[in-house]
Amino acid sequence: MTDRFMLSRRQLLKTSAAGAALGLASASFPIGRAFAAAATVGFIYVGPKDDYGYNQAHAEGAAALKGVEGISIVEEENVPETVDVQKTMESMINLDGASLIFPTSFGYFDPHMLAMCAKFPDVQFRHCGGMWNKDKHPMNAGSYFGYIGMGQYLNGVVAGHTSKTKKLGFVAAKPIPQVLLNINSFLLGARSVDPTITCQVIFTGEWSLAVKEAEATNALVDQGADVITCHVDSPKVVVETAAGRGAFVCGYHANQSPLAPEKYLTGAEWNWAKVYKMFVDDLIAGKPLPNFTRGGLADGFVKMSPLGPAVSEPARKQFDATLAEMMKGGFSVIKGPLKSNKGIVVATEGQAFAETAIELESMDYLVEGVVGSTA
Amino acid sequence: MDATEIGLWGVPLAILGGAIRVSTPFIFVSLGEAITERSGRINLGLEGTLVFGAMSAYAVAVMTGSPWLGLLAAAFAGLCFGLFHGWICKFPKVNDIAIGIALMLFGSGLAFFFGKPFIQPSAPDLPAIPFGAWSDIPQVQAALDVNVLFLIGAALAAFLWWAFRNTRAGLILRVVGDSSDAARAMGLNPNTVRLAATGVGGALAGIGGAYLSLYYPGSWTEGISSGQGLMAVALVIFARWNPLGCFAAALLFGGAGALGPALQSVGVTQGYYLFYAAPYILTLVIMIATSSPSRSLAGAPGELSITK
Numbered sequence: 202m203t204d205r206f207m208l209s210r211r212q213l214l215k216t217s218a219a220g221a222a223l224g225l226a227s228a229s230f231p232i233g234r235a236f237a238a239a240a241t242v243g244f245i246y247v248g249p250k251d252d253y254g255y256n257q258a259h260a261e262g263a264a265a266l267k268g269v270e271g272i273s274i275v276e277e278e279n280v281p282e283t284v285d286v287q288k289t290m291e292s293m294i295n296l297d298g299a300s301l302i303f304p305t306s307f308g309y310f311d312p313h314m315l316a317m318c319a320k321f322p323d324v325q326f327r328h329c330g331g332m333w334n335k336d337k338h339p340m341n342a343g344s345y346f347g348y349i350g351m352g353q354y355l356n357g358v359v360a361g362h363t364s365k366t367k368k369l370g371f372v373a374a375k376p377i378p379q380v381l382l383n384i385n386s387f388l389l390g391a392r393s394v395d396p397t398i399t400c401q402v403i404f405t406g407e408w409s410l411a412v413k414e415a416e417a418t419n420a421l422v423d424q425g426a427d428v429i430t431c432h433v434d435s436p437k438v439v440v441e442t443a444a445g446r447g448a449f450v451c452g453y454h455a456n457q458s459p460l461a462p463e464k465y466l467t468g469a470e471w472n473w474a475k476v477y478k479m480f481v482d483d484l485i486a487g488k489p490l491p492n493f494t495r496g497g498l499a500d501g502f503v504k505m506s507p508l509g510p511a512v513s514e515p516a517r518k519q520f521d522a523t524l525a526e527m528m529k530g531g532f533s534v535i536k537g538p539l540k541s542n543k544g545i546v547v548a549t550e551g552q553a554f555a556e557t558a559i560e561l562e563s564m565d566y567l568v569e570g571v572v573g574s575t576a
Numbered sequence: 577m578d579a580t581e582i583g584l585w586g587v588p589l590a591i592l593g594g595a596i597r598v599s600t601p602f603i604f605v606s607l608g609e610a611i612t613e614r615s616g617r618i619n620l621g622l623e624g625t626l627v628f629g630a631m632s633a634y635a636v637a638v639m640t641g642s643p644w645l646g647l648l649a650a651a652f653a654g655l656c657f658g659l660f661h662g663w664i665c666k667f668p669k670v671n672d673i674a675i676g677i678a679l680m681l682f683g684s685g686l687a688f689f690f691g692k693p694f695i696q697p698s699a700p701d702l703p704a705i706p707f708g709a710w711s712d713i714p715q716v717q718a719a720l721d722v723n724v725l726f727l728i729g730a731a732l733a734a735f736l737w738w739a740f741r742n743t744r745a746g747l748i749l750r751v752v753g754d755s756s757d758a759a760r761a762m763g764l765n766p767n768t769v770r771l772a773a774t775g776v777g778g779a780l781a782g783i784g785g786a787y788l789s790l791y792y793p794g795s796w797t798e799g800i801s802s803g804q805g806l807m808a809v810a811l812v813i814f815a816r817w818n819p820l821g822c823f824a825a826a827l828l829f830g831g832a833g834a835l836g837p838a839l840q841s842v843g844v845t846q847g848y849y850l851f852y853a854a855p856y857i858l859t860l861v862i863m864i865a866t867s868s869p870s871r872s873l874a875g876a877p878g879e880l881s882i883t884k
Contacts, residue, residue: 248797248798248799249688249692249695249797249798251692251695251696252695252797253695253696279688279798401840401841401843402840402845403837403840403841404840404848405837406848406849406852409797409799410799410802411788411793411795411797411799411800411802412598412788412792412793412800412802412804412833413833413836413837413852414793415597415792415793415794416590416594416597416598416833416834416836416837416838417837417840417841419590419593419594419597419718419837420586420590420834420837420838420840420841421841422715422718423586423589423590423593423715423718423719423838423841424586424841424842435797435799437795437797438793438794438795438797441698441793441794441795442793442794445794446718447714460698572843572845573840573845574845574846574848576846576847
């Protein structure tokens with residue numbers, strides 16, 4: 202008994218001495234640590250890394266860092282948006298020595314990431330999404346996101362040309378601003394081709410519910426929608442079900458064309474490699490990391506899947522023209538006069554919200570022509 | 577009327593189609609659990625067996641190119657899980673519910689571990705029989721594409737209902753389930769019967785998993801089951817341990833699950849979270865309506881640990 206007690210006390214002393222030394226080192230050489238051979242960057246995913254969707258897009262971005270000198274990455278997948286993610290972050294910090302963490306899922310932010318920000322003020326946290334606010338949140342936190350609504354607008358352009366029934370379908374997870382912007386952009390893109398097109402949206406209520414997503418896709422096709430897109434974590438089920446029913450699909454998050462080569466039109470994809478490289482370059486250079494990072498097609502944050510074989514020549518032309526317009530920057534999807542599908546004016550004549558407009562990140566309406574409700 | 581415009585008819589059609597498409601895993605898991613529970617044991621691990629069955633069916637179908645071999649693999653994997661549960665539970669003072677929960681987590685975890693390389697590839701699907709070929713409306717054709725497993729499940733439900741009453745094996749199962757002492761007096765070994773019943777139950781749950789990954793929704797992802805295995809175990813109690821009741825309850829849950837998306841697709845978009853809760857509200861209502869303070873659950877096997 203005594204022996205064991207002695208040992209544990211000795212170990213305790215050793216550990217705390219080491220901890221103090223470590224704390225001292227990091228306090229006196231704040232930049233030195235960033236320069237040190239091993240800066241560790243942590244990535245946390247809510248689902249599997251190869252889901253043909255949201256998590257795959259992030260994991261591809263993380264994989265792009267593997268060649269960067271002086272950077273090692275740690276990853277954990279299938280981490281629920283519960284207190285589990287706090288444990289994952291703590292172990293990445295305490296055991297792996299991570300100095301920069303990317304919790305990539307929407308629900309990780311509040312309260313989980315914020316709690317860790319307060320507990321580890323020397324570690325930097327960057328959350329994917331639009332939730333960081335400089336008045337409310339600590340400075341070692343931050344958010345990064347891409348204007349992927351632009352990609353959904355381009356999806357809509359191609360869908361508008363391809364649809365024969367003039368009805369589009371959208372399988373959405375939850376009515377949060379980013380999802381609503383995607384739905385609105387998809388319809389407005391299609392309406393730039395034909396202003397009579399409508400888009401039916403079905404909310405499944407969760408980011409990943411395979412059976413419900415399949416049911417939603419079937420219900421949309423049953424109601425005559427002939428081009429389907431989605432905003433769920435893994436579009437695999439939606440793409441395969443829609444293609445199986447003979448509908449065309451536009452992809453999201455990553456390139457799903459291998460799942461339905463004939464029916465896949467195009468898709469809005471993330472290019473997180475670019476974003477993560479930016480952060481890591483700043484980390485290596487010892488510069489403070491930006492707290493608020495945004496970018497669109499022009500900045501390389503977002504890219505489009507190659508156009509599929511079913512895309513017609515006029516669709517291709519308008520797609521290229523719109524893309525060229527967007528690459529100049531400052532393209533506005535939401536511009537007046539525009540009403541919501543409840544008849545409320547959301548943009549007056551002459552009013553336009555460019556992709557960078559912060560108002561878009563608190564969107565709470567569906568535009569006229571979208572059949573669906575936010576609650 | 578255009579053939580693609582079916583309007584409000586989409587709702588009953590979607591409920592019918594959904595009942596056929598979504599119910600099959602519920603049917604197999606709940607029939608398997610009915611057999612197990614009739615023998616006096618409860619196996620909560622069927623959720624894990626379902627997920628592992630889905631994974632092994634998909635993996636074997638990808639590797640061999642044959643969905644039928646995948647189905648066999650899933651049934652075999654389920655059998656092993658069931659036998660494992662039955663073997664552990666024969667030791668004295670082992671709680672079958674706790675073992676079930678352990679096996680549920682173990683099955684899911686093992687499936688995630690082995691399933692990693694199979695998320696990306698595509699496997700061949702199990703065949704469906706086009707019962708809707710008489711109709712020119714594509715929506716009807718799609719709703720009536722009935723998978724063979726659904727038909728097997730329906731036939732199995734009827735067979736089990738008959739076999740529980742009219743065969744020697746059914747009688748043995750019920751005796752063991754109602755009273756271990758009576759069974760021993762008859763010269764039966766309750767543990768052997770329960771081992772077999774749990775094994776068969778596991779195999780059926782594995783087949784339910786194969787349906788998920790090889791037909792509908794038809795791909796292997798880690799979230800494929802989303803609790804269907806657990807709900808199917810609850811369905812057995814809801815169905816009062818009657819195989820035909822299990823079949824009906826599974827249809828009800830499948831159809832009710834299709835209600836939410838179908839209503840949204842015809843423009844009833846307010847309050848979809850409530851529609852998604854429809855199956856559970858329905859369960860509560862029926863449970864309350866059929867319960868009674870003056871007697872225990874009708875039809876419950878006497879040896880079941882939840883009724884003791």
